[in-house]
Amino acid sequence: MRLPTLIKAPLALQALVFAMLTAAPARAEEPSAGITDDTVKIGISGPLTGPVAALGAIADGVRTRTDPINVAGGVRMADGKTRKIELLVEDDGLDPQRTLTNVRKLVEREEVLAVVATAGTPNNQAIGRYINQRGIPNLFMYSGVHELAGPEWEIGFVPSFTTEAATFAKYLLDNKRQAKVALLYLNTETGQTFQAALESAISDSGVTIVAAQPVTSADPTVETQLSTLKASGADTLVVITGPRQGAEAVRFATESGWKPTTLISNIAASIASLKPAGLENAKGVITSQFLKQVNASMPGDDVGVKRYLADHAAAQSKFSTEDALGQSGYAIGDALVKVLESMKAPTREAMMEAARNLDHAQLDLLLPGITLTTKTGEDVYPIESLQLFQFDGAAYQPMGDVISFEGKTPRH
Incomplete structure (x- = not known):
């Protein structure tokens, strides 16, 4: 930054102006709501009850991944601090209006840093305008429709x-x-x-x-x-x-x-x-x-599958180990951790920057040959590969x- 010449100003005034000018970058790095030196608060709204309560396994899958990390001390982030992940989960019954109500509560009352794993296309559409206006990351939506209402602040997870x-x-x-x-x-x-x-x-x-x-x-x-x-x-x-x-x-x-x-x-x-x-x-x-096939009775030698099964047992997860919805939630939790690890500042902007620039990130449950890759302005799809299976x-x-x-x- 080029500073103005202060030749005739008193020394005290020069010092004051210099402090004001050089303080601006520091203010830009002040933490967003929902993150402290010790914790990061993440919100989830999903159908825990109702006719599609099976999708509630997604939220439980995220918890299955984050609980053992918290027990181990937390996530070491790129700013040098280690933080535990505090999950706040709200039930929306897959009703889009309840999703919006929940997200408003999570943002305005609970002050979460971001929401994650929002299930359902209409539900993500319902919160799109709000999250865009408020600048709230909506990370790793469980919807295969990626182009919704808040493109600057949302990113999907499952393949389109x-x-x-x-x-x-x-x-x-x-x-x-x-x-x-x-x-x-x-x-x-x-x-x-x-x-x-x-x-x-x-x-x-x-x-x-x-x-x-x-x-x-x-x-x-x-x-x-x-x-x-x-x-x-x-x-x-x-x-x-x-x-x-x-x-x-x-x-x-x-x-x-x-x-x-x-x-x-x-x-x-x-x-x-x-x-x-x-x-x-x-x-x-x-x-x-896009996920590995998990057989709890024969886990094989796959390190990622073994960690998933150990985390599932440790978290006392409600869903079956073979439930692909719970596995998807676990993978979303894994992706969330990757984003947190690479955040260069404790801000929502830094979180979106990290999520938009994933470089072949590997997750425990993704099939071999499938990774997360995104690029700001060019690639909004983290997963763009699939493999066919027959039962x-x-x-x-x-x-x-x-x-x-x-x-x-x-x-x-």
Whole structure:
């Protein structure tokens, strides 16, 4: 900084002006609300109760990762201080208005530094304007729609639904070129984004969508929609719904005698999610994954899986070790730690700077070959790769190699 010449000013005045000018950078580095020398407060709003309470495993997964870190002393951050992570969790039942109410409470009353792992596309849309106006980081949203209402202050985690749709399309184009697809989709931007991306990916090919039926999370059953899809003559069923409805679709497809090739979004395809359908009915189901397959009885030699299982036991987590939703939460907690470790200042701005510039960050539960990479202004998608798996009645088996869309995720 170039300082003005103070030749004729008294020495005391010179000293005062100099102090005022040089103090400005220090003020810029003052800690944001929610962070002290010892702790950092992080808020979570998620569906702990209600028809989609299974998604509550995401919040519990974040806690599963952070609790053992706190027991060990906390996170060593880039400013040289070690801080414990204080999680504050609020139940929203996946109601967008309750999500907004919760986030306002977390920010204004609890004074959290950031919110993390907000589940649901409509829920993240509901808080987008608020977090953007207040400058609150909304980190690692559990939504595959990344372009929401507060782009300067939010970042997703799971691969974009456009990436998953392109992955499913690649499978059909490579293995079932004349597939007649029936689509069961959430009637939100989640399902609509997936549908548009799938249609784009199969355009000008022999794969066609012959029927599509929307559902909502409040629907008590989806049998009517599935009956309509079956009557269409489709030989392939693609499901982009929540866990309960995904399980219903699997059971219906088998027990009704339809038996189409079934592809289910990873949000509904964990073994824990499929159990209500009867695992024998789920045999042959295909899904995409970015997380390792965890078998607690046979953990193997994978260091990351072993740490996850140890953390799960230590935190006395409520979700099954095989629950992909809980695993996703654990991975989000892991990603949060990476961001905290690389923050150069105790501010919300520094947190977003770190989250927007992840350089092939490795997480314990990510599949080999999949890392977190972002770049300010260019790449908003931390994960842009997926691998297809098929359920054999007991476990998921890999189908081919990781399919990468790094730097070329289809835009919404």
